[in-house]
Amino acid sequence: MKAILKMLANPGFDLERVRSDFAYLELDGPIIYLDNAATTQRPNQVIERMDNFYRFENGNPLRGAHRLGTAATEAMVKSRSKVAQFIGSKSEKEIIFTRNASEALNIVAYAWGLNNLKSGDQILITRMEHHSNFVNWQFVAQKTGAELAFIELTDDYQLDMQDYRNKISERTKIVAFSAASNVLGTIPDAAAIIRIAKEHNALTVVDAAQLAPHVQVNVQKMDCDFLAFSGHKMLGPLGIGVLYGKSEILQAMPPFLYGGEMIEYVEDHTSTFAQLPYKFEAGTQDVGGMVGLAAAIEYLEDIGLEKIAAYETALADYCVAKLEELPYIEIYHPKQGAKGPAIAFNVKNAHPHDVATILDYHGVAIRAGHHCTQPLHRYLGQNSTNRASFAFYNTKKEIDLFIEALEDVKNVMQIDI
Amino acid sequence: MKAILKMLANPGFDLERVRSDFAYLELDGPIIYLDNAATTQRPNQVIERMDNFYRFENGNPLRGAHRLGTAATEAMVKSRSKVAQFIGSKSEKEIIFTRNASEALNIVAYAWGLNNLKSGDQILITRMEHHSNFVNWQFVAQKTGAELAFIELTDDYQLDMQDYRNKISERTKIVAFSAASNVLGTIPDAAAIIRIAKEHNALTVVDAAQLAPHVQVNVQKMDCDFLAFSGHKMLGPLGIGVLYGKSEILQAMPPFLYGGEMIEYVEDHTSTFAQLPYKFEAGTQDVGGMVGLAAAIEYLEDIGLEKIAAYETALADYCVAKLEELPYIEIYHPKQGAKGPAIAFNVKNAHPHDVATILDYHGVAIRAGHHCTQPLHRYLGQNSTNRASFAFYNTKKEIDLFIEALEDVKNVMQIDI
């Protein structure tokens, strides 16, 4: 605890300056925003970067025969290299901009899954997947006849690596897993999962929606085949996400969406398609979103991802320690291993939505529900849970106020524990 | 010409005030932006509306158990009703937010086309379709074995209604057409096309990407089955588009993208899906884009779409008249019938890209290329063309400067006509 408190007092970056970049903190009736796993807030720098694009660099990218078109194209190209560098990709060709992580995972399902899987094959996912890395595979399984199987969890809410080894086989063609759970916080050993998949010649799909905002991702070190994440969960705007794919694999895939920019020659009845990454980006793309995401990455890098991860871990550890002191709280969060700053919990005898409403009344924003993980919640034996999730602009004091507000939940809900 | 000049002098709205809302006009080295069919510029009001959302209303929509989540949900709901009202839809359920028109047209191709067409059926599109309403149907034809056929054009660059009547038959299951050509400007008689399609029990898909910015659309009066458009071509931000579909038809379609928010119950191997419109909106949606689009619509409505259409038509008519005076210019634009403010032309003996570069040097932004209509360009016998396209913030003076700059094209390119 001492180390945690020290880190919370001295995060190694200027917390007050950081907080002054976030406008929501100026709202009347202060908001303690602990719903960062759903979507983060955006610093002024990100908003201003988008504004500047729309005011002075706005044209249709890739089509421009004039200086605004060129400005927009440059904005797109620079944003793409920023993302490529951020996740350690070999080449900008491997970076496909999507609307969000969900769309990225659908591209893999449609353009790879439907074209490469057949009856007898196995798709292996995990019990803790978000619906966006779950329902897409159900669809592929139903369409192709492939079997959908699940890696289960240990009693400590970690991925059961033994169960994984038992289930993977030569039939397994693809292993799709969340690199950080949006509910439990669990961070499984992605490198090990990918290594084992490779031993069985299975491709790997990493859902990094909850990892990329907190831990430095490196796709080459991970050696994954696909990786997906969303800008809005890491200070970027809504409406922009990323699919990384190894270029050999992307190259071999047919396109997904059809339209402008993704073609090469269009004859009446046949077409050929553009080079990567454009092949997968149909129609006019969201350059406003791209520059916003690039600005968000720059903001994170300016502080430093290691510092961010260390501070966020301290916030989460502190919060867990405080919650554990409350006898009426049940926590769903691993005790061992790596974890992200998301903590699911329930107030005994109180429904999560009532808890969230009462906390909201006290200015504390958390989330209640199944967090798009119904299969995981069935496994937990809970219809729904509460979730507090942190970002580096949160403070120890906010956690203390959150814990205090929980006491009022206990009172209002007349809980007698 | 007198009427045109009168309209250009007195558009019926405060042109100077309007122009002061557009930041790009403050750039050093003024830009005469005549590439509005590619993407428009955005007024400050749209940018500020998005800013305000991101600063003070930002949460994850639909999931919110706290006031920011509620604010984001409200922003989404209000934007959707604004769009529904704008296009005269019966219900918000019929409004699906997409990334752009291209994605909207892909949803129809995938979720309706692949599931309803078979060998022997016919898909009827037109010679002037944008690739986004062309290559998607090629894909469906290839996958299903349905035949892809084309309605050709008249010598006046209009849709050949006789050819349409000749080609449509009981085999025709879907008629997909552009309600305004992005190259020729042609505005075909959508109501007539749809009526004839209905006589043959064919569904209709309207690509309104170039119509919605200029002419008041009413889906109920049109009685189309699907309609698509993009926000960025009508003052809205990039990254947001709309698919309208009749609710009975959308209801009967399977989902397209899978993931969060679009589900109802998720079991291990099967799922049920959310109600319209959510069924077609997987993952966290771009509320920033939605509020921007709603603000854009409000901006257009504040001026009045009829006034906008009348003024833009005058701009285009004036420009055509001026171009016709130049012997070295060839114009691809109908003489008769309704037309939008896009004019394709070529400078004889000069390649469009050289023309565009020289005009850019003079601060005039037009577009050069095939404008995502290779089949149309093959029909025109041109590899590529130049295109000038107008919005209501353009002026007569800008057109005059454009025409002057064309004279320098003639000099630089040493054209002797």
Next chain:
Amino acid sequence: MDLRQIYSQIIMDNSRSNKYRHEMPDATATERGYNPSCGDDIHLSVKIEDDLIVDATFIGTGCAISQASTSLLCGLIKGKTIKQAKHLIETFLGMIKGEITDDEILEEELEDAIAFKNISTMPQRVRCAVLAWRTLDLIIAKQTGTPMTE
């Protein structure tokens, strides 16, 4: 607005009451009501003889608001005619939408269910409060063909 106006004693008591919370083997109609976003999930059963709702029970899980609302609904409609029940639905939904505000009318018709009046200030909880009422409305619509209340 004070939290205790939402989580009032009436609502807290009714949310935990088991009076109407049980299966009904001889139900004439049962419908499921579900809020996908929050997980409120009820099965509402009624026994209708001629035009009379002779019994109403439910099973389910959900927040205090949804459970209390369902429980109060069962108590209110038991012994009422279908027509009276439909009128109650309209009054309840009218209250939630802020269209019916006269406390005297509301109290007279809805009795303790007037406790939900303040929910209209919490848009994210409205769906919890109306879940049972919409479910009953569906049952009535299926039985009688009456269109559902907006």
Next chain:
Amino acid sequence: MDLRQIYSQIIMDNSRSNKYRHEMPDATATERGYNPSCGDDIHLSVKIEDDLIVDATFIGTGCAISQASTSLLCGLIKGKTIKQAKHLIETFLGMIKGEITDDEILEEELEDAIAFKNISTMPQRVRCAVLAWRTLDLIIAKQTGTPMTE
């Protein structure tokens, strides 16, 4: 920058020259070069005997920049060895990228093709200028296995 530095007399003359603009029935290699965004489209043919490029011609359509560049390229490489041609590609691309700026070297090696030096100030036209050079690079890569220039 003045427009006439881009659309110089050298470029205008070469863009219209038909000297190298014809089919080559006995070509040893032909490749297509295409800029999808603007429609520049050339077929570059070479006749290679031993290590010597004995002839080079093209057919195609496109802007003045792409056509002049292709024409100049044909004139330059005719009579050169493959190795010399590869060196020319590197010099030309180096000039466009602004990495080689010494006018003396450029003039010496590229002769009239130095006229494209200013194109680096017009990013949207760079692809037009380099199209033929990249196409030739592809031909050489296929013939000799030399990796293509970045």
